[in-house]
Amino acid sequence: MPNRQRADAKRNYERILAVAENAVATHGASASLEQIARTAGVGSATVRRCFPTRRALLEAVSHQRIDALSDRARALAGQGDSRETLLAWLGEVVTYSVTARGLAVALSYDAAPADPAHANSCSAALEEAGEPLLRDAVRDGAVTPGVSVADLIALIVGIVLATEHHPDPEAQAHHLFRLAVAGVSPRR
Incomplete structure (x- = not known):
């Protein structure tokens, strides 16, 4: 039985x-x-x-996409200009998050207890995969030290959630991401 x-x-x-x-x-x-x-x-x-939670369901639904993004980060590691490589991968994270309804929520953090059963496995997988890309960009002076992949994922999640009801959410999310990367002050 x-x-x-x-x-x-x-x-x-x-x-x-x-x-x-x-x-x-x-x-x-x-x-x-x-x-x-x-x-x-x-x-x-x-x-x-x-x-047991909606997040657990969303993480399971997002598992294949997270694996694909993680594989892509590993494939890009050590190739070409470190800033461009990191931004290309993050752009793919934006695209996936916009087009895969529910992925941004699966990547977001909530006030769940800090035990392994409530950990955010989607974000953890992307953070681990993106770390070599970020490390190379920081080493090359293309990204400010102290920035983490978790920071960049949180930025993307916020942008995707803020643009989900826009008439063209993907274009708007990419526009806001480029704006965040470039900053709002003109170069002097």
């Missing part, structure tokens, strides 16, 4: 995740957990057992 339960639990998890991916793509981070449960053919308690 325990093996059957584990197989059932795995099937439920996979079914819930597939339904959640579609729901988040359609409705964003505010997709109804109750509707996800109904569509997956399970109870709300089963959804909450598999994904």
